[in-house]
Amino acid sequence: MLNPGILLLLSYCLSVGEVFMANSDTTGKKQYQIQNGPCTYTFLLPEPQDCGGPSSTYTNKVQRDDLVDYDSSIQRLEQLETIMENNTQWLQKLENYIQENLKQDMAQIQNNAVQNHTVTMIKIGTSLLSQTAEQTRKITTVEAQVINQTTRLERQLLENSISTSKLEKDILQQINEINKLNEKNSVLEKRVENIEGKRNTELENLKEEKEQLKKLVEKQTNIMKEMEQQLLRTSSDNSSMKQQQQELTNTVNNLIHTISVGSNSMMQDNPDQYNDCAAVFSVGNKESGVYSLTIPDTKQQFKAYCDMETDGGGWTVIQKRFNGLVDFHQTWKNYTLGFGDISGEHWLGNEIISKLTQEKQYVLRIDLMDWEGNTAFSKYEQFSLDGEKQNYRIHLNGYSGTAGRTSSMGQPGSDFSTKDIDNDKCVCKCSQMLSGGWWFDACGPSNLNGVYYQQGQNTNRFNGIKWYYWKGSAYSLKATTMMIRPSNF
Secondary structure: OOOOOOOEEOOOOOOOOEEEEOOOOOOOOEEEEEEEOOEEEEEEEOOOOOOOOHHHHOOHHHHOOOOOOHHHHHHHHHHHHHHHHHHHHHHHHHHHHHHHHHHHHHHHHHHHHHHHHHHHHHHHHHHHHHHHHHHHHHHHHHHHHHHHHHHHHHHHHHHHHHHHHHHHHHHHHHHHHHHHHHHHHHHHHHHHHHHHHHHHHHHHHHHHHHHHHHHHHHHHHHHHHHHHHHHHHHHOOOHHHHHHHHHHHHHHHHHHHHHHHHHHHHHHOOHHHOOOHHHHHHOOOOOOEEEEEEOOOOOOEEEEEEEOOHHHOOEEEEEEEOOOOOOOOOOHHHHHHOEEOOOOOEEOOHHHHHHHHHHOOEEEEEEEEOOOOOEEEEEEEEEEEOOHHHOOOEEEEEEEEOOOOOOOOOOOOOOOEOOOOOOOOOOOOHHHHHOOOEOOOOOOOEEOOOEOOOOOOOEOOOOEOEEHHHHEOOEOOOEEEEEEEEOOO
């Protein structure tokens, strides 16, 4: 063990170095140093005690060279060897001590190094974790953006699929409508083909009739030529025959003139005295036909057809239709003045009807006939028309008859309309849509001046001759007659 008085200065190194002795210090103690790499260990050793010989008085003078006393030198060398051996043992112990302490210190240093390395690794790990957390946050943000974008795209795809399905439905509906239209077109094409076939057949028949007529004309021409030749041959020999022919011709002409004068006198029947057919009937003329009448308060004459048989007679006919030969889609002027054939289809004229009905109170009777031979009538106890300034406004009252429980004449007080002057209460211009001139109001339930359709084509016709409360709005009648008579007849 070391004496406590030893002053030991140590420095830690990794390997054991060389040992050497230095000079003595001022206290007289010997200094020893151990070199271990760059580190140096310096320590002081105490002087040895009395070892039982003259060497106890040994001092530093032993280092002086004294060649005189050889024996004393040898003793001193032995003493030095002994001291050296003791020092060597002590150094060995010291070395062992140092090595043990160095082991502990080295273990401590290694632990410290490991701890420092661990701290460094922890710092690096913390930095990596923070970077990883930052990258994770960024990745989470990107994922959220991707999810949002994906959701938007899915919504857009869903909306597109919905709109696509709607478009598909619309397309299917349009295709169905197109197919229906194609079917209708095919039906119409077949009808047109049938009509064209009928027309072609009629044309061929007409051509054949023309051919036959031409042949007949040629035959008649040839016969006439032959007769002329025969007359020429006989004219020279039969002058008496010519005189007889001339006499016969004059006689025939006289008879024709007499007949025409008599018929005119029968037709006129003093027209200055008769304003309507009731007046003609009252003087004994009870045959239906055309008579010349006079407009009230004027000398202006007009012709009218008188029905002397229906419901007691005396009716002045203002409208008649039965064969479709007259076009009733006329202008305002024509409806004002009248048109058609008085003995056939015709319209008497709004101006004449207005002046007659303003002179006295009249009854209106309407006779109807369908294509199945059924007849019906509507009767109004009061009927009159205003003048042209009031658009020939109609006034009706007192309905009765068999052509429906309700009147089909529409609203009383309706104005008259034609294709060129629209006075109805509809923006659709009823006269142009339904054809003809009439008191349409708002197109109304009747129009006896519509298009005339022949049998077989008279159904599903909304612009035909209709009387709604008898045959409906799509049935076109065969015949109509409108006639007036004074209420006091």
